[in-house]
Amino acid sequence: MQYTSRILHSTIKNARKPKLMSQILCYPEAIPKEKSAVSSCKSLKLMLHRGLIKHVSPGIFSLMPLTLRSLKKLCDLIVMSMDKVNGQKVIFPTLIQDSLMKTSGRWEGNTNLFKLKDRHASDYCLGPTHEEIATSLMAKLRVTYKYLPLRLYQISTKFRDEMNPKLGLLRGREFLMKDMYTFDTNEENSQITYNAVCDAYSEFFQLLGISHIKVKGSSGDIGGKKSHEFQLPSVIGEDEIYHCPKCKEGMNSELLEKSEPVCSTCNIPLQKCAAIEVGHAFLLGTTYSDPFQAQYDTDKHVFRNLEMGCYGLGVSRILAASIEHLSTADNIRWPFLIAPFYISVIPPKKGSKEESIAPLADSIAESLSKIDWLTSNIVIDDRTHFTIGKRVQEASGIGIPYVIVVGKHAQGDTPKFEIIDTYSDQTHMLSLEDTLQFFMDRNSLLDSHCNITT
Helix, strand or coil, rough: HHHHHHHHHHHHHHHHHCCHHHCCCCCCCCCCCCCCCHHCCHCCCCCCCHHCCEEEEEEEEEEEEHHHHHHHHHHHHHHHHHCCCCCECCCCCCCHHHHHHHCCCCCCCCCCCEEEECCCCCCCEEECHHHHHHHHHHHHHHHHHHCEEEEEEEEEECCHHHHHHCHHHHHEEEEEEEEEEECCCCCCHHHHHHHHHHHHHHHHHHHHHHCCCEECCCCCCCCCCCCEEEEEEECCCCEEEEECCCCCEEEEHHHHHCCCCECCCCEEEEEEEEEEEEEEEEEECCCHHHHHCEEEECCCCCECCEEEEEEEEEHHHHHHHHHHHHCCCCCCCHHHHHCCCCEEEEEECCCCHCHHHHHHHHHHHHHHHCHHHCCCCCECCCCCCCCCHHHHHHCCCCCCEEEECCCHHHHCCCCEEEEEECCCCEEEEECCHHHHHHHHHHHHHHCCCCCCCC
8 A cells, every 4th residue: 555655646746747848759840832731721830830740641640749738638628618517428439330320320321431341241430429329328228317417428539531631630530529418308408408518618618718609500410400500710711600790699601591691689790701610519309319219217107209419529620720710820829728838947058158057947847836737837948959049939839828048147146037928928037936926926817717737
């Protein structure tokens, strides 16, 4: 037991220590000018150029360590949002048997499915979504009304055989998605669930600090009674939406019935813009529970079909869309909460006049790591063969919000540290005590949201 305790203590201690930039795999690459798809997509260009993703094949990318840190923080926020609506996390299988997809009618003619055969010649597909798996589970369980409402979700890799994958993580063949499947006793309760999850989505995007628009959408291949999309306005967006500038009510152009739509609430013309779909909600009714005979036992011991909903968030797409929305032409800007690190501490260049004060960088990083919201969120750029200027530039480029330079001003009896806010381009010269206070005061920045560590 003592040995286990020591191991656990050591693991926690190491996790909280500031990381070293020299030990993080991050290799930037030059982007050929002739690649028009790259040049037109800011997020793809920046993520490739800054070494955050590596292209494997059309629509398929490797996510590098810095990106994975941001992705984990994003997933933590999503889990927190799903907890608010009593979501229960599950993991469904990636392989889906053809019989399930045929039961729902989504096997034949579905050109977006990756289909394969096993050694016994049985047909499967790689899951694009998991309505069939979720519904067949409920059909087997046949729960009583006491278990309802039930809200199951997962965050997992999905697959779609896109005809023309492009724009990096915005439209890939393999991607990370949060999908929730809900089950209620009747249509009225299903609508309550629908409103609750949609509200949770809106709060989630507000928390991220990206301006989204909720619009009426087409139910498409998923089916159901109604749906809403959560769209992020962007010039490279592949969706076209109409929305009211006053109340934000809107619709996807797929639902357009007349050439000049007017907001029914505000009685003013709707504005048209391109947008990136980052979330979708569907009120399914019994579209899936009917063919699967997914039923529940009522209080009168009569079995009735479950009323369903499904709700998706494109997790890896949100990551890229946020960069597309917030970044400058040359530097990545994350939603603050999901920046890979919050602070980069830069010691003096090796061989410089200030080299003797390099230990101050470790000292200030250790002190800052004791502040709750900075725990595990500080990196020391120990690549001292580079100039301070180059390291500051790279920290800004990969989207680290704050840089602390231990340079010439840190010499002497009263060391001063250069605090650079890369997002607002402001600089402060502060003592060690004032530096610690500066970041402790910013505790409220995360306290008002949540405390995310990695």
